[in-house]
Amino acid sequence: MYGDGVDTREQLIESARELLWERGYVGTSPKAIQQRAGAGQGSMYHHFRGKPDLALAAIRRSADEMRARAEAEFAGTGTALDRITAYLGRERAALRGCPVGRLTQDPDVMADPELRAPVEETFTRVTEQLAALVAEGSANGELDPRLDPVATATALVAVLQGGYVLARAAGSADVYARAVDGALGLLAPHVRKEG
Amino acid sequence: MYGDGVDTREQLIESARELLWERGYVGTSPKAIQQRAGAGQGSMYHHFRGKPDLALAAIRRSADEMRARAEAEFAGTGTALDRITAYLGRERAALRGCPVGRLTQDPDVMADPELRAPVEETFTRVTEQLAALVAEGSANGELDPRLDPVATATALVAVLQGGYVLARAAGSADVYARAVDGALGLLAPHVRKEG
Numbered sequence: 506m507y508g509d510g511v512d513t514r515e516q517l518i519e520s521a522r523e524l525l526w527e528r529g530y531v532g533t534s535p536k537a538i539q540q541r542a543g544a545g546q547g548s549m550y551h552h553f554r555g556k557p558d559l560a561l562a563a564i565r566r567s568a569d570e571m572r573a574r575a576e577a578e579f580a581g582t583g584t585a586l587d588r589i590t591a592y593l594g595r596e597r598a599a600l601r602g603c604p605v606g607r608l609t610q611d612p613d614v615m616a617d618p619e620l621r622a623p624v625e626e627t628f629t630r631v632t633e634q635l636a637a638l639v640a641e642g643s644a645n646g647e648l649d650p651r652l653d654p655v656a657t658a659t660a661l662v663a664v665l666q667g668g669y670v671l672a673r674a675a676g677s678a679d680v681y682a683r684a685v686d687g688a689l690g691l692l693a694p695h696v697r698k699e700g
Numbered sequence: 701m702y703g704d705g706v707d708t709r710e711q712l713i714e715s716a717r718e719l720l721w722e723r724g725y726v727g728t729s730p731k732a733i734q735q736r737a738g739a740g741q742g743s744m745y746h747h748f749r750g751k752p753d754l755a756l757a758a759i760r761r762s763a764d765e766m767r768a769r770a771e772a773e774f775a776g777t778g779t780a781l782d783r784i785t786a787y788l789g790r791e792r793a794a795l796r797g798c799p800v801g802r803l804t805q806d807p808d809v810m811a812d813p814e815l816r817a818p819v820e821e822t823f824t825r826v827t828e829q830l831a832a833l834v835a836e837g838s839a840n841g842e843l844d845p846r847l848d849p850v851a852t853a854t855a856l857v858a859v860l861q862g863g864y865v866l867a868r869a870a871g872s873a874d875v876y877a878r879a880v881d882g883a884l885g886l887l888a889p890h891v892r893k894e895g
Contacts, residue, residue, distance in 0.1 A: 527807060528726065528807050529724065529726065529727075529805060529806075529807075531723065531724065531726055531727035532724075532726035532727070532807065532808075602804070602805065603865075606862075606865045606869070607805045609797070609864075609865050609868035609869050610724060610797065610802045610805040610868075611724075612722060612723050612724075612727065613727075615868060615871075621869075621871070624869050625869050625870055625871065627869075628865075628866055628869040628870065629870065632866070649889070651885075651888075652885060652886075653881070653882065653885050655878065655882075656878050656879075656881040656882035656885055657882045657885060657886065658882070659863075659866065659875060659878040659879045659881075659882050660859050660878075660879045660880075660881075660882025660883045660885075660886060661882070662862065662866060662879075663858065663859045663860075663861075663862030663863045663865070663866055663879040663882075663883075664855050664858045664859055664862055665858075665862065666858075666861070666862030666865040666866065667801075667857065667858030667859055667860065667861030667862030667863070667865070668854075668858045668862070669804075670798075670801045670804050670823075670858070670861040670862070670865075671823055671827070671854065671857060671858055671861065673804035673805075673810060674801070674804050674816075674819050674820050674822075674823040674824075675820055675823065675824065676810075676816070676820065680854060683850065683851050683854040683855075684851075684854045684855045684857075684858040685855075686848070686851040686854075686855075687848065687850075687851035687852045687853070687854050687855025687856070687858075688855045688858075688886075690846075690847060690848055690851055690852060690855075691847075691852065691855060691883075691886040691887060691890070692886060693846075694844070694889040694890060695886070695889060
């Protein structure tokens with residue numbers, strides 16, 4: 506069994522992430538995580554102090570992934586507007602919802618400062634970076650400079666998070682795509698055509 | 701104890717609504733509802749077949765309220781744009797989140813067609829009516845007719861739902877207000893100034 510520790514720890518984190526995404530914190534029992542990970546109770550308590558400790562590792566990883574993906578898009582090639590559009594238009598698993606955003610509906614996650622911190626930091630960071638991109642677009646003449654960067658970025662991130670809510674309510678990913686189309690339509694007249 | 705039946709039924713529904721809003725379906729036990737309602741187990745099962753039956757009454761009532769409030773705003777006085785702005789700008793308990801939208805994160809609600817129906821119908825109806833208002837504004841020259849009514853309405857409803865998510869993540873209602881400001885800023889150049 507030597508060398509198995511890392512794999513088990515890893516499987517516990519990945520199983521916790523999936524269950525938090527599917528069922529939320531309150532709906533996820535330690536037993537369910539152990540079963541999905543194929544790990545025993547002793548093994549879970551060897552690697553983690555308990556459910557909050559394991560959930561923290563899982564939430565941090567989901568938050569880090571979300572942030573890293575957005576950062577890669579924001580830092581990509583193309584104009585500021587290209588990168589904003591790529592971020593908004595990226596294909597997402599709309600019906601599964603956002604693994605980080607859904608945690609805001611988990612009262613036990615929101616009530617625990619340690620569990621909430623990665624959720625808060627991720628949305629703050631993504632919104633700040635998108636605002637910087639809007640400001641960049643305004644500064645270089647791609648976007649109307651009257652557009653408030655922070656408010657605009659907040660609205661755009663909200664469209665995506667709300668798009669998940671509406672898609673799940675309708676049972677249709679099309680509704681998510683429609684929300685993004687609507688946001689791009691609202692943005693259109695702010696774009697300054699060159700040449 | 702005569703005449704107490706209606707009150708108890710009513711208290712059970714209201715308690716279930718509050719708990720579904722605060723803790724979601726999976727986090728709400730029949731016992732917790734009974735305790736909050738000050739009702740016994742026998743009394744709950746006299747009025748309802750069980751938790752799903754009581755939850756359905758609670759969800760229907762929250763959905764009906766949300767729809768009725770939006771309909772009143774959409775049918776209010778003022779131009780189409782006034783009414784769109786009033787709907788977006790209405791003060792909401794941002795940190796509590798949307799009592800209907802939050803149910804989309806409840807796997808047991810989403811998996812039960814009967815429980816999901818009021819959630820789906822409410823968002824469909826509110827989006828349709830907002831789209832009709834955008835179309836009205838386009839038709840009477842208040843709004844740029846190039847604005848796609850359905851996509852725009854979907855994006856605007858999504859901003860509100862996502863605004864709740866971001867406000868809860870940040871622990872600040874200001875973020876919700878900022879998302880609405882951003883949406884109004886995005887809408888601004890689509891407004892056709894008269895005279």
